[in-house]
Amino acid sequence: MNPDTVIDAVSAVFMVTGALMSLAAAIGLLRFPDLMSRMHAATKPQVLGLFLLLAALGLQMRTWSVWPVLLVAWLFQLLTVPVSAHMVGRAGYRTKHLHPELLSSDELEAVVQKAAQQAATHGADDDDR
Amino acid sequence: MMQTVLTVTAVVLSLAAAGAIVRIARGPSLLDRVLAADVLLAIFGAALCIDMAANRHLNNLMLLVAISLIGFVGSVTVARFVADRREGVRES
């Protein structure tokens, strides 16, 4: 067995799994009932999928000099994906996208209501964090 | 072997893109659509990556980074816009 076939096989497995992760995201988008659980489907497989595909790319290029740039590309993804997921989730929670019947408990609800009451009594808008 | 891998990934990614497009079309709210559009961009990125790996070049790498940044900026902007509009309604 020469190393070339091994590397090819590994990168082939990575590529197919990475593509499957995109499919997992799509299945999750279609089948999950509310915005929040769809967000889980949209973020996590995306990160792993890009990791696997970049690794396959690095293996196929057969040089070490491409790995840093691949790492940077993945790290950008790693830093941006949670932020955008958080922003969408926060907006979704504030605009009442959550279906209470799908939650087993909601510990933010009480806090939000208390803050809304406080804002109503003080009349001050301190909600621009 | 590379040919089989390409066929399999092409089929899988097409199915995934179709799923994301269905969610964009159906999605009950704006945020659902933004999320699905983000996933669609990620699928494009995956396709670019596979093309690079199969043909052993790096021409699309910057395009890949740009696509993921556009997805990020887009979803953050829309999320802010949705949240702000809602707060404005509540105040008035």
Added chain:
Amino acid sequence: MNRKRISLRQELPLLVWLVFVWGALWQNFSPGNLLFGALIAVLVARIFYLPPVELGGRFNVLRAVPFALIFLGKVVAASFQVLYLAVVRGPNVVSAVVAVPLRSHSDLLVTATGHVISLIPGSLVVEVDRSTSTLYIHGINVRNAEDAAKLRKEVRDTEAGLIRIMGTKAELSALTLETAA
């Protein structure tokens, strides 16, 4: 500029990161290129001034490497969990929003914990209360109080790991006191 200047030592991690990105983008780590990159990094850091990130002043590499490996494993597990839930449970999945108070009040640690939490299985940050440094986390497939407790423990453990890597000395000693008790 009349704002407080940051010391070079505080800025160093940012500069090193910028030089690394520069070298990686050119795919060329020769000394000349790195020097030019360092020049640009200093210029960028001076012109586009941002509030400094308050680092804890220490970084434990020995703890960071296993943490990174475990994190990578969890990212893999998270994706397969989402795949499993999407295929098997689908529309019947039950979630919860759980409040988790954190130990640390530093912005960097809360942000880092939030990032890591968003990428490990079954949790996503919905809201952050900075004054009490509480994270409100949406957990997927959290059906009862037991699952919620498990999620809370997971978050607290992640934070503990991050404190061990880059928390301040005070946070670290508080953590060792807590685990010893």
